[in-house]
Amino acid sequence: MKRFSIKPKVLCAIVLLGTSFLLGCSISQKRTSVNLSELKTIEILAVNDMHAALDNFPRFAFMVDSLRSVYPDLLLVSGGDNQTGNPANDQYPEKGMPIIELMNALKFDVSAVGNHEFDSRLVGFEKITHKAEFDFLSANIELPKNTNFQIKPYKISEIPNGLKIIFVSFMDINENGIPDTHPDNVKGFTFEDPFQTARKYLFLKDSGDVFVMINHMGFEEDVKLAMQLPAKSVDLIIGGHSHTKVDKEQIHNGIMITQAERKLKYATLIKLAVSPEGKVDREMHLLTVGKEGSSRADIQKLVDAYNNNPALTETIAVAEDDFSNYEEVGYLMVDAIRVASGADLAFINPGGVRISKLAKGAVMTKDVYEMDPFGNEIVVFKLSGHEIRNLFLSAFILDDYLPIYLSGMTSRYLLKPDGSLKDVELFTSHGKPFDMDKIYSVVMNNYMSSIYKYDHKDSGQGLFRTSAESTIEYLKELKNIPSYRGVQRVEMVK
Amino acid sequence: MIIFVNDEEVNIHKGAKVADAMRAYYAQRKLKTPFRMSVTDAFDNSIALDGELREGNKIYIKNEKSKS
Incomplete structure (x- = not known):
């Protein structure tokens, strides 16, 4: 009796693709005996959270070609978050289009809608869904009226051997009822609970041979979902969002869950074999992609x-x-994030400003990435004057006795003779004493929000936008940057 | 939101990533955040430092996982 196992031609691909695939070969030898002539098989290559890792695409394309030489009907799937994380893509004249053109070139079949797909803003994302030659899927999203997004809840792909693969997709919704993106990016959309919606879509199971969810919810949420669904009701969940490296089989409640970390470091090859009785046999191998x-x-x-x-x-x-x-550049940056976020006040830590000189004349996008190369995101807090003072006192020690760059206010640091901090006095930008009981909206970067320990009630809300992007947006609006020569917002008094 | 790092509660902003939780965890312990870290989830899968977190997630710094 023939066995369901790796075909001889695969060995060629193994040689081409390296040792990670060899591991897969050894695993596949453990399969149980099944008559090969009765089995129908399909292979899926899944990636997720590519975050515009353009530089890994030449290598990935070679791997996809190699696998297609063995598995001509290979389905290529993205678990979402194709966008955001590479200025070459994010600042492209048609924002986000390079990664889409590369996905088209590799003939992706489907992609989940991840939270970062919305970073291209409404018009940009709508255009992207038209330019994509693959299907964007999301079943728990309701599209804004009078728009023409090309997003489907599900897709059924029939491959030449007659197998029908059902793909349906769900995305994570945060406490505010939206995906993790800036609220402006999802104006007009409504989102349904992915867990409830997933149960509604179980009716699809009878429409095909293999039922696959392509979710952008995070690995733990996928496990929760699998545990809430009827056992074995779904054959496979291809996940994303949490950047989890699933390198060994994860089967929960009879449902296999995969995820391939992020930025095309890995891809998951999933092999599915369907018996005449409809039993689906699954195996997965995590393949290394990278650049080399x-x-x-x-x-x-x-x-x-x-x-x-x-x-x-x-x-x-x-x-x-x-x-x-540094002060002059820092004050420009901190003004930028305050205005771009619409907050009352903004702070940047002293180490957050990486250049001390910016020449008069043209300022380019790349200058902003030199000022602020960290990819820090901005976080908004509701803080009282007292809480802001607590923050300043705590930060001074952590920041090696350097004051915070601030916008929308000024401050006076009262130092002891040994240079340590006695107190901080806060003032409005007009030099009047601060209302210490008033609640202010304050933006800072995620480094500050995680490292500074001080008494405050609000734990903060990420705005899912980097400080560099906010600065670029601000400068484009501003057009002419005024002189910051000699600007002083902090007084140090011994 | 609350995240558990090595089973210790860490209060961090909504929308935080794994790296934010790590920094907050070490700051809470008044320690410097190590330059390199290997982090796993509750299922012993490795997770990247820029991975997204959700309220209540449990993450572990490899080799420091609680024996409880």
Whole structure:
């Protein structure tokens, strides 16, 4: 009797793809005996949270081609968050389009809608759903009226051997009832609870041979969902969002769950075999992608062109004067995040400003990434004057006796003779004493929000936008940057 | 939101990532955050530092997982 096991041609791909695949080969030898002629098989290559890792695409394309030479009907699937994390893509004239063009070139079949798909804003994302030659799926999303997003709740793919694969997708919704993105990015959308909606879509099971959920919910949420669904009601959940590296079989309540970390470091090859009785046999292998190894030259050429993104050297504003120290650059940055976020006040830690000079004249996008290279996101808090004072007192020691850059207010640090801090006095930007009982909206970066320990009630809300992106947005609006020469917002008194 | 790092409660902003929880955990213990960390979830899967978190998630710094 023949066995369901790896085909001889796969060995060629194994040699091409390296040792990670060899591991898969050894696992596949454990399969139980089944008559091969009666089985119908389908292979899926799944990635998630690519976050515009353009540089890994030439290598990934080579792997996809190699696998397709063995499995011509291979389905290529993304678990969402294709966008955000690479200025070459995020600052492209058509924001987010490079990764979509690369996904088209590799002939992706479907992608979940991840929270970062919304980062291209309403119009941008709508355009992306039209440019994509694959289907965007999300079943717990209701599209805004009078828009033309190409997003489906599910898709049934029939492959040449007659197998029908059902793909349905659900995305995570946070405490505010939206995905983890800036609220402005999802205006007009409504979102349903993914757990309740998933149960409603179980009716699809009879419409095909293999039932696959492509979720952007995080691994733990996928486990919770699997435990809430009837046992074995879904064959496979391809996950994303938590950047989890699932390198060994995870089966919960009879449902296999996979995830391949992020940024195309890995991809999961899933092999499904369906018996005439409808039993689905599953195996998964985590393959290493990365950048090293054979790659596809035509895709490399495309990536090189995207990396020469003219938008990065485009003038976004003009500085009317030279910036000649960290304070001047820091005050520009902190003003930018305050205005861009609409908060009353903004703070940046002293280590958050990485250049001390900015020449008069053209300011380019790449200058902002040099000022603020960390990819820090901004977080908004509701803090009283007393809580802000607590923050300043706590931060001074952690920041090696340097004051915080601030916008929307000024401060006076009262130092002891040994240089340690006695107290901090807060003032409005007009120099009047602060109302210490008033509640202010305050933005800071996520580094500050996690590292500073001080008494405060509100634990903060991430705005899912980086401080660099906020600065770029602000400078584009501002156009002419006024002089910051000699600006002083902090007085140090011994 | 509350995240559990090595079974210890850490209060962190909503929308925080694994790295934020790690920094908050070490700051709470008045320790410097190590330059390199290996973090796993409650199912012993490795997770990236920029992975997204949800209220109540449990994460562990490898080799420091509580024996409870």
